Amino acid sequence: MTTPTIHDVAREAGVSIKTVSRVVNGETNVRSGTAQAVQAAIDKLDYHPNRAARTLRTGIHDTIGLVVDSLSDPFFAQMTEVVQAEAVRNGMDVVVASTGLDSRRARAQVDRLARQGVAGLIFAPVGDDAVLSRWLPRHVPLVLLDRPVTTAHHDIVRVDDAAGASAAVAHLVSHGHRRIAFVGDVRGLATIHDRLVAYCTALEAAGIEVDPYLVETASYDRTTSMPFTTAVLALEDPPTAVLAATPLAGEGVVAALTALGRRREVAVVVFGDFPLADLLDPPMTVVDQDPAGLAREAVRRLLEQVSGTSGARETVVLRTRLVARGSGEIPGPYAAEASR
Amino acid sequence: MTTPTIHDVAREAGVSIKTVSRVVNGETNVRSGTAQAVQAAIDKLDYHPNRAARTLRTGIHDTIGLVVDSLSDPFFAQMTEVVQAEAVRNGMDVVVASTGLDSRRARAQVDRLARQGVAGLIFAPVGDDAVLSRWLPRHVPLVLLDRPVTTAHHDIVRVDDAAGASAAVAHLVSHGHRRIAFVGDVRGLATIHDRLVAYCTALEAAGIEVDPYLVETASYDRTTSMPFTTAVLALEDPPTAVLAATPLAGEGVVAALTALGRRREVAVVVFGDFPLADLLDPPMTVVDQDPAGLAREAVRRLLEQVSGTSGARETVVLRTRLVARGSGEIPGPYAAEASR
DNA sequence: AAACCCGTTGACAACGTTGTCATGCGCTGC
DNA sequence: GCAGCGCATGACAACGTTGTCAACGGGTTT
Known part of the structure; x- marks a missing residue:
């Protein structure tokens, strides 16, 4: 019994x-x-x-904590799926938590999990680098996911945001665009900031001056990116292409273009792939961040830390991949020149 | 130290x-x-x-196991998010697992979690009812999520699939459609089967004969639902509207209509809301399943079982909600009559 | 034949916590 | 003034497991 x-x-x-x-x-x-x-x-x-008895006796845990922005975000949902699969392959379980991009909530969840006993933590950091590095747990294996914390010395697994954004800009330029808008929310996350900087650098590399009127740095989602897009397209010298820093920001761009009936005129590239991107009209060209790869690397690094195999801290930077589906290949006014 | x-x-x-x-x-x-x-x-x-010591001594666990089809499915991702939030509110953690709709994998995950010590399990069942009811754990609190297992006597939290599908059909009929196709995969999940039955019943209630040529029962995703839609629209007497049993099946419908350039001619209702539904052109009319509500109810029932408060087994059936966005309001040939 | 060694096995303690029970103290009520 | 009672507190065992160390037995070496 x-x-x-x-x-x-x-x-x-x-x-x-x-x-x-x-x-x-x-x-x-x-x-x-x-x-x-x-x-x-x-x-x-x-x-x-009995797991509890074994853990009590040995101090060894077989659970990984995963703390992400939100599970409703397909990017993190997919990473969670892969982290879980990889964990099970290694005889571990995954307990999840989400931060809602609130740094205090993030800290509460990380502290809670670290304290309650997990083999290690995978965490998509939120908040100020200096503050973060002060409270990030040091006695428990930790891998920072997707976003670096410059002041901390932990393992980091991320994508090359700069290269991805550069590629996107270059792609648009090569299709004849020189007036390219940027939409995103730079205020919180370093990754988005990196994308903006790369956007500027890439433009200048192409001999194009950055026009601050075309840059929106406070658009987290469509509630702001939609009006911005609408407004910027009404300028005298409007953009012919848009780079959306995230799928969420991209939604507003698409919504605005839809409302204006100009979806097939203005080129759009979105940083980050998303479901149904290929069913929009035109299908969306995106910079894929390889969430599965990120998840796999994160688990790998974490297990290395757990088993003590890992030597020094390591930063893994995965490559992005530009997926051309249509929206990014709408030709711009300099298409003839550019294609030479 | x-x-x-x-x-x-x-x-x-x-x-x-x-x-x-x-x-x-x-x-x-x-x-x-x-x-x-x-x-x-x-x-x-x-x-x-120390949790391990406390669990060892008392036998009380503070972790909920959640086993769903896939975290990449937004429906389950959102439920996971809410389950997690509700669990934390009650001082518990959530460990996740996914089945990929494979009943053996499902069993492995459920067994593993049940054995390893969780306070209770929330499980979206997969597989044959008779088989399921034979191995479902009985010594650990368990709530079946989204899909009933008729032969088991466990708590069940689900939506009223029949009512939702009925409403969808009635909606289409009221917009002048009488030739309405059904696309889904009835082979595995009872819920989809319920939707099909309700589709038939609702048609007959409207005095419309069910045409088997308009019914596809083996389309899990777009790889089959797209060719079916293409084919059925090429019939002599084609449908003027489509009911997709799931968002995944709906993708193929949309893809087919896009390829044919007939997105604005054929009405579509999808069972289950999904991200970006409102950014498609036309925006998609859906039957929302209230995933957040399902998740909340599931946790509530589970905690009642855990605390012993719960008396008899209970089945909670939530109502669906038809969200009209455009694709379901495209008028059919009998629009004039219907609107009288 | 004695000494030794190695491989197998078991007795026991310990991990950190909570349930059971006993102890001790200050009161109350006769 | 003494039995009795209630309340606060503590000593100890137990939950199920693994690490430590000792015991045993059979074979090899001297």
């Missing part, structure tokens, strides 16, 4: 609990005869070691 | 460990003076009880 313990197995097999323990943990110094008898008892009783 | 235990607190406060335990657990029979002293020691040392 009650779940069997190591004692029950020992009694059943006629050996001591220690011997059962040895068999369960695959220690070699057990005679194969006894090992078989023990295994038979284990199977018969359907015995499974 | 090492994390403080109850012994450290006891020494610091000059009391026995039992008294510290009493304070920590909020027992009343402690003189307020000693309680304060203990609390001071706790604060000073930043003591937090």
Whole structure:
């Protein structure tokens, strides 16, 4: 009735609990005869070691904590899926938490998980770098996901935001655009800031001056990116292309273009792939961030830390991939020149 | 250096460990003076009880297991988000697992979590009812999410699939449609089957005969629903509207209509809301399943089971909500009659 | 034949916590 | 003034596991 313990197995097999323990943990110094008898008892009783007892005794945990912005964000949802799959492959479980991009909530969740006993944490950091690095736990393995914290020395797994944004700008320029708007929210996250800087650099590299009127740095979602897009398109010398720093910001761009009936006139590239991107009209050209790759690398690094294999801290930077689907290939006024 | 235990607190406060335990657990029979002293020691040392030890001693777990199809599915992702939030509100954590709609994987994950010690499980069941009811754990609190298992007697939290599908059909009929196609995958999940049955019933209630040529029951995603839609629209007497049983099936419908350039001619209603539904052209009319409500109810029922408050098993059926956005309001050939 | 060694096995303590029970103290009521 | 009672507190065992160390037995070496 009650779940069997190591004692029950020992009694059943006629050996001591220690011997059962040895068999369960695959220690070699057990005679194969006894090992078989023990295994038979284990199977018969359907015995499974008690995790709490084992954790208490050994201090070893088999749970990974994952703290992300929101599970409703497909980017993080997909990473969560992959982190979970990778964890299970390594005999671990994943407990999730979300921050809603609130740095205080983030801290509460990270502290809670770190305290409650996890083998390690994967965390998409939120908030001021200096503050973050002060409270980030140091006694528990930690991998920072997607966003770097410059002042901390932890493992970091992220994508090359600058290269991705550069590629997007270059792509638009190569299709004949020189008036390219930028829409995003630079205030909070360093990654978005990086994308903006790369946008500027790439423009200048193409011999195009950055026009501050075309840059919106406070658009988190469509509630602001939509009016901005509408307004900027009404300028005397409007942009012919837009780079959206995130899918959320991109929504507003698309919504504005839809409302103006200009979806097929203005080129759009969105940083970050999203579901149904290919069913929009035109299908959206995006910079894919490879969330699955990020998740895999994060788990790999974390398990290396946990097992002590890892030497120094490491920063893994994955490459982005520009996925041309249509919206980014709408030709601009200098298309003829550019294609030469 | 090492994390403080109850012994450290006891020494610091000059009391026995039992008294510290009493304070920590909020027992009343402690003189307020000693309680304060203990609390001071706790604060000073930043003591937090060891979960593993507590679980070992009491057998009480503070983790909820959540097993869903996939976290990449926005429906489940949103439910996961809400389950997690509700769990934290009640001092619990959530460990996630996904099945990929594979019943063996589902069983493995559920068994694993049930065995490893969770306070309870929330599970979106997959597979044959009879088989499921045979292995579903009975010694651990369990709430079935989104899909019923008729042969089991567990708590169930789901939406009224039949009513939702009926409403969708009635909506289309009221906009002048009589040739309405159905696209979905009935083979696996009972919910989809319910939607099909309700589709048939609703048509007959409107005096419309069900045309088997308009019904596709093996389309899980766009790889089959797209060709079906293309084919069915090429019939002599084609449908003027489509009911997609899921967002995934709906993708193929939209893709097909896009390819044919007939997005604004054929009415579409999708069972289940999805991100960007309102940015498609036309915006998609959907039957919203209230994932947040489902998640909240599931956690509520589970916690009732855990605390023993719950009496009999209960089935909670939430109402769906038809969200008219455009695609479902494209008028059909009998629009004039219908609007009278 | 005695000494030794190695491989197998078991007794026991310990991890940090809470339940059980006993102890001690100050009161109340006779 | 003494039995008795209630309340605060503590000593100790137990939850199920693994690390430490000792014991045992059979074979090899001297």
